[in-house]
Amino acid sequence: MRILTKVAYAAPTVGLAALGLPLLIYLPDYYGTVVGLPLGLVGTAFLVARLADIAVDPVVGILTDRTRCRFGRFRLWLAIGTPLLMLSVQYLYMPPPDAGFLHLALGLAGTYTAWSLCFVSHLGWGGTLSGDYDERNSVFAWWQTLFLVGGLVVTALPLLPALRSAPQQVLPAMGWFVLLSLPLGVGAALILVPEHAGSRRRTPGRRDYLSLLGQAGVIRLLAADFLSSAAIYAGGAMFFFYYGTFHGLDRVQTATLLFAVKVGAMLGTYVWSRMGSRLEKHRAMTLAFGGLALMYLVVHLVPWTTLPTGMVILGGFGLFLSADPILVRSMMADLADERRLATGADQMGTLASLLSVSDKLAAAVGPALALTALSAAGFDARAASVPQTPQALLVLAIAAIWVPMAAHMTSAFLVWLHPLTAARQQSVQSELAVLE
Secondary structure, three states, X not given: OOHHHHHHHHOHHHHHHHHHHHHHHHHHHHHHHOOXXXXXXXXXXXXXXXXXXXXXHHHHHHHHHHOOXXXXXXXXXXXXXXXXXXXXXXHHHOOOOOOOHXXXXXXXHHHXXXXXXXXXXXXXHHHHOOOOHHXXXXXXXXXXXXXXXXXXXXXXXXXXXXXXXXXXXHHHHHXXXXXXXXXXXXXXXXXXXXXXOOOXXXXXXXXXXXXHOOOHHHHHHHHHHHHHHHHHHHHHXXXXXXXXXXXXXXXXXXXXXXXXHHHHHHHHHHHHHHHHHHOXXXXXXXXXXXXXXXXXXXXXXXXXXXHXXXXXXXXHHHHOOOXXXXXXXXXXXXXXXXXXXXXXXXXXXXXXXXXXXHHHXXXXXXXXXXXXXXXXXXXXXXXXXXXXXXXHHHHHHHXXXXXXXXXXXXXXXXXXXXXXXXXXXXXXXXXXXHHO
């Protein structure tokens, strides 16, 4: 596959990344400090909006699997979801001064729903671009690379001189970047990347969907992805609080650390794409999850007093973050091929939607539990110069370090048991080539 095709396919992720990072880190902080909502309400808004939106993802997956369109089943729904997402971003990222809980909840619900249309259709599309075991790693490595480009740009925005003196304008600036980059990326993908459909694709029925949830490989992979993602999202919601409290960093310095994480993750896209081929995907993913667990200990227990040292450590942490978006998605696409061979039904869209459901549940549960626990422990988000109570410090360390570390160790065990090897995937592709 040509590199231009992979880059064009991945182009929409620049805007999607610029949307996702603020939702994870900046939005809770903005609505808690600038808008002034209690942290418990902020966490509840995220939980309610995510849970209300969970049903959208399977619907989008089913729609894509059942759509018959010359324009392409995945391309069609990506084109529909993009303008809806842009409208929601403008509402959520540029709130009025008197915005309350309802505004936040509605904005999150609209954004997440439109995100489902874009994310599920785009992810499912990527799974159909190639059936080769190694080439799929490359497709999703480019996906992750441009996703990180968008993340790096939006992470760098708070470091601009104009925004350093006006931190309340950071979130709206991020919103404008999404509004500019998303339609450009989607346009490039729709124009330059074809969509290939299987020639003997049977429309999935009710039994296909019910049996999908009983497939051990799918459930195990979803569980590992959920635990890992919940740990990352919880740590992200704690990011500014943790480094401000334990290391005494201001917001600009903490944003610099976040930038270092993104740089490390970008370097990791090549590493894990290659490791997935050399070690096989499930073994490489086990190594990555174990590495993340170890890095939590390094972050918390290794003393460092200078910002450059912290950037090196956080860059090492970020190096492991790219494995999940590349390898888990590639592994799920392999499972879709195996299932198509066994049942005759193409459920690539549904499996992509299940990964999106996993991500959304993690993004709801992780920050909600962490923020609620932090609020219950008496942590004061506005008391930057006032010492926190010992109880608040303990809960902050548990939420930001110890629980995420345990979650990644569990994920490592789950993916080690993944049943679909490189040899089995090659056999599946050979048999599909004969049938189709």
